[in-house]
Amino acid sequence: MNNFIFQNPVKVIFGRGTIGALAEHIPAGAKVLMTCGGGSIRANGVYGQVKEALSGFDLQEFWGIEPNPRYETAMKAVELCRREKITFLLSVGGGSVLDATKFISLAVHYTAADPWELYTKGALSPQTVPLGAVITLPATGSEMNCNSVLSRESTAEKLAFSNPQAYPLFSVMDPESTFTLPERQTINGIVDAFVHVCEQYMTYPVNSPLQDRQAEAVYHTLVEEGPKVLKNPRDYDARANIMWAATHALNFIMACGVPEDWSTHMIGHEITALHGLDHAQTLACVLFGVWKHQKQAKEAKLVQYGQRIWGITPGPGAVEKAIDRTEAFFRSLGMKTRLHEYGVGTENFEKIASRIESRGMKLGEHANIGKKEILEILNLSL
Amino acid sequence: MNNFIFQNPVKVIFGRGTIGALAEHIPAGAKVLMTCGGGSIRANGVYGQVKEALSGFDLQEFWGIEPNPRYETAMKAVELCRREKITFLLSVGGGSVLDATKFISLAVHYTAADPWELYTKGALSPQTVPLGAVITLPATGSEMNCNSVLSRESTAEKLAFSNPQAYPLFSVMDPESTFTLPERQTINGIVDAFVHVCEQYMTYPVNSPLQDRQAEAVYHTLVEEGPKVLKNPRDYDARANIMWAATHALNFIMACGVPEDWSTHMIGHEITALHGLDHAQTLACVLFGVWKHQKQAKEAKLVQYGQRIWGITPGPGAVEKAIDRTEAFFRSLGMKTRLHEYGVGTENFEKIASRIESRGMKLGEHANIGKKEILEILNLSL
Numbered sequence: 007m008n009n010f011i012f013q014n015p016v017k018v019i020f021g022r023g024t025i026g027a028l029a030e031h032i033p034a035g036a037k038v039l040m041t042c043g044g045g046s047i048r049a050n051g052v053y054g055q056v057k058e059a060l061s062g063f064d065l066q067e068f069w070g071i072e073p074n075p076r077y078e079t080a081m082k083a084v085e086l087c088r089r090e091k092i093t094f095l096l097s098v099g100g101g102s103v104l105d106a107t108k109f110i111s112l113a114v115h116y117t118a119a120d121p122w123e124l125y126t127k128g129a130l131s132p133q134t135v136p137l138g139a140v141i142t143l144p145a146t147g148s149e150m151n152c153n154s155v156l157s158r159e160s161t162a163e164k165l166a167f168s169n170p171q172a173y174p175l176f177s178v179m180d181p182e183s184t185f186t187l188p189e190r191q192t193i194n195g196i197v198d199a200f201v202h203v204c205e206q207y208m209t210y211p212v213n214s215p216l217q218d219r220q221a222e223a224v225y226h227t228l229v230e231e232g233p234k235v236l237k238n239p240r241d242y243d244a245r246a247n248i249m250w251a252a253t254h255a256l257n258f259i260m261a262c263g264v265p266e267d268w269s270t271h272m273i274g275h276e277i278t279a280l281h282g283l284d285h286a287q288t289l290a291c292v293l294f295g296v297w298k299h300q301k302q303a304k305e306a307k308l309v310q311y312g313q314r315i316w317g318i319t320p321g322p323g324a325v326e327k328a329i330d331r332t333e334a335f336f337r338s339l340g341m342k343t344r345l346h347e348y349g350v351g352t353e354n355f356e357k358i359a360s361r362i363e364s365r366g367m368k369l370g371e372h373a374n375i376g377k378k379e380i381l382e383i384l385n386l387s388l
Numbered sequence: 389m390n391n392f393i394f395q396n397p398v399k400v401i402f403g404r405g406t407i408g409a410l411a412e413h414i415p416a417g418a419k420v421l422m423t424c425g426g427g428s429i430r431a432n433g434v435y436g437q438v439k440e441a442l443s444g445f446d447l448q449e450f451w452g453i454e455p456n457p458r459y460e461t462a463m464k465a466v467e468l469c470r471r472e473k474i475t476f477l478l479s480v481g482g483g484s485v486l487d488a489t490k491f492i493s494l495a496v497h498y499t500a501a502d503p504w505e506l507y508t509k510g511a512l513s514p515q516t517v518p519l520g521a522v523i524t525l526p527a528t529g530s531e532m533n534c535n536s537v538l539s540r541e542s543t544a545e546k547l548a549f550s551n552p553q554a555y556p557l558f559s560v561m562d563p564e565s566t567f568t569l570p571e572r573q574t575i576n577g578i579v580d581a582f583v584h585v586c587e588q589y590m591t592y593p594v595n596s597p598l599q600d601r602q603a604e605a606v607y608h609t610l611v612e613e614g615p616k617v618l619k620n621p622r623d624y625d626a627r628a629n630i631m632w633a634a635t636h637a638l639n640f641i642m643a644c645g646v647p648e649d650w651s652t653h654m655i656g657h658e659i660t661a662l663h664g665l666d667h668a669q670t671l672a673c674v675l676f677g678v679w680k681h682q683k684q685a686k687e688a689k690l691v692q693y694g695q696r697i698w699g700i701t702p703g704p705g706a707v708e709k710a711i712d713r714t715e716a717f718f719r720s721l722g723m724k725t726r727l728h729e730y731g732v733g734t735e736n737f738e739k740i741a742s743r744i745e746s747r748g749m750k751l752g753e754h755a756n757i758g759k760k761e762i763l764e765i766l767n768l769s770l
Binding site: 007224 | 389393395398399400403404405597599601608612613625629632633641644645
């Protein structure tokens with residue numbers, strides 16, 4: 007395996023009824039801003055639980071953080087924090103709310119320049135507003151990492167950072183809060199988590215048997231438990247297993263000492279930025295374009311994956327079977343896996359490839375996927 | 389799965405040549421005490437690497453922390469720290485050195501009473517001396533947890549604490565430093581790590597498929613890579629895989645939301661305290677006594693384990709085969725698995741069982757192993 011440094015200080019508070027004990031994790035006397043999305047937390051009861059748990063705090067609320075959260079929206083919260091001298095941020099919702107709140111946490115004191123530099127330059131903030139989370143959607147893994155993805159409407163950009171200042175101090179995860187998720191979000195979450203594992207696993211072997219099996223542990227859990235939550239949305243154990251698996255899919259334990267890909271995400275982000283597809287929908291299409299295009303480079307891992315997850319015997323055709331079996335799994339969940347099914351044609355392919363090229367980076371674990379290859383992958387994803 | 393809280397803030401710095409960059413992880417101007425064992429770090433070159441890396445620091449050394457480290461020895465280092473106003477502790481060695489150094493870190497400012505209370509009362513310290521580690525023996529997992537086990541000679545006690553103040557700030561792990569380990573320590577380390585997984589896995593099902601497979605990932609790695617390091621002690625990849633697996637065997641990720649046992653360790657500690665066996669030697673005997681005694685209570689997990697790790701078909705005799713196959717694996721490594729092979733007879737069984745009983749605790753995941761059952765387990769381990 008390769009050398010690595012790993013640290014993940016997030017405190018995870020997991021299980022039934024854990025939202026009620028929220029107050030003990032927030033500094034006494036904090037001036038709290040609760041950041042929220044579009045209202046699903048009112049429907050599922052989480053809002054009421056949080057309000058009750060924080061009745062002893064000076065609490066304000068910021069509503070309206072959208073899926074694929076926007077810089078423009080988050081900046082309104084930044085201004086509110088500056089004006090009201092907020093000392094603690096509590097993100098209540100899914101990964102979009104949390105990603106935006108990570109940005110807010112770092113941007114409040116980033117006053118010397120446009121805080122969008124946190125994404126464009128990977129800048130550090132001179133000071134952060136401490137941050138905790140109540141996560142209600144298993145998908146992004148944002149609850150146990152320091153990543154954030156934000157979209158800027160004015161430039162139609164969708165950019166990511168990974169910043170050690172952005173770890174939540176804690177993440178409260180109550181699987182019961184996911185009982186009432188719309189089916190589409192449940193499906194998106196399973197696919198998102200699955201593709202996170204792929205980005206860290208489906209590269210080339212570096213003799214890392216432990217990390218490989220840690221990744222396969224998440225694959226197996228998503229494959230086994232995913233259909234259960236779709237069949238019975240109130241199956242606590244299945245919801246809990248999906249929720250913890252989604253966290254592990256992107257807390258980077260499985261990435262220790264192994265190469266990573268992330269080309270599916272980079273291309274997918276551009277499709278969301280230009281076409282508005284859900285994040286997971288883009289992944290569900292682009293993943294197979296990347297795998298088909300890179301099947302020789304990824305052969306050894308695709309064969310191992312096919313054998314261990316799907317019982318496919320190694321040998322001729324094993325790679326294709328592994329790809330097909332995965333696509334069939336996504337489709338069995340109700341997820342479309344071709345761009346044309348979402349109304350996306352070739353109209354922006356040139357633009358997508360050019361934009362990624364213009365950032366001066368080549369994609370993939372071998373950093374050899376440039377404009378030409380991105381166009382080929384997009385066509386394979388149609 | 390059960391509710392849980394998980395946090396593990398240790399920074400792991402893993403791989404070839406990482407000791408050389410040690411200085412960047414220690415606060416500038418720190419007055420450092422390096423704590424060491426009996427001299428193996430001179431033989432394997434680690435001592436020289438640490439000295440060179442820390443040439444810019446005010447550095448003192450404390451030698452002589454023994455395997456099964458003693459309170460009496462550690463207290464000498466505590467007095468040195470108090471006298472010399474040490475501001476940073478660097479443990480260089482295996483888990484014994486680190487366990488003692490965790491105690492030192494907490495005991496320096498624990499002046500109101502005997503710091504042995506850190507073990508007997510699970511006390512917190514009013515202030516700790518920050519602690520980092522260079523770990524040279526994959527076994528205990530101490531490098532990524534907050535546990536410490538210490539023996540007190542005057543009372544022939546061996547006690548453990550788990551104290552959130554005791555996480556190392558960082559642990560540097562260079563697999564090359566394990567190339568020259570004596571074979572006995574390599575074997576001990578593999579068995580110790582293996583039994584750590586057993587204590588967290590071999591209980592009863594709570595619908596935790598992810599955690600089960602995370603545990604099995606460590607089992608598989610130890611089973612596959614263990615024989616490789618014994619055959620070729622300088623196999624970097626195998627050493628690295630064993631080292632990272634041993635860390636995961638006791639960083640408690642796999643314990644999230646599942647019941648734990650620990651009866652093998654509790655009984656084993658008493659055998660070491662009274663007979664001086666290596667820690668892993670006691671585990672290698674008592675584990676099978678516990679499994680045989682508890683095979684009905686542990687049946688479902690023993691069957692799953694047998695099938696997934698050893699390919700044993702579920703059905704009549706599967707439990708016994710899983711136990712036998714595990715014992716055969718230990719013996720294939722060169723580890724004896726019966727107490728009589730170490731010269732231990734029944735002479736202290738009554739005392740061992742009485743001592744555990746006198747602490748007012750029953751053992752096992754069902755807390756139903758009392759004096760009578762401990763005696764039965766000991767006889768099954770003969």
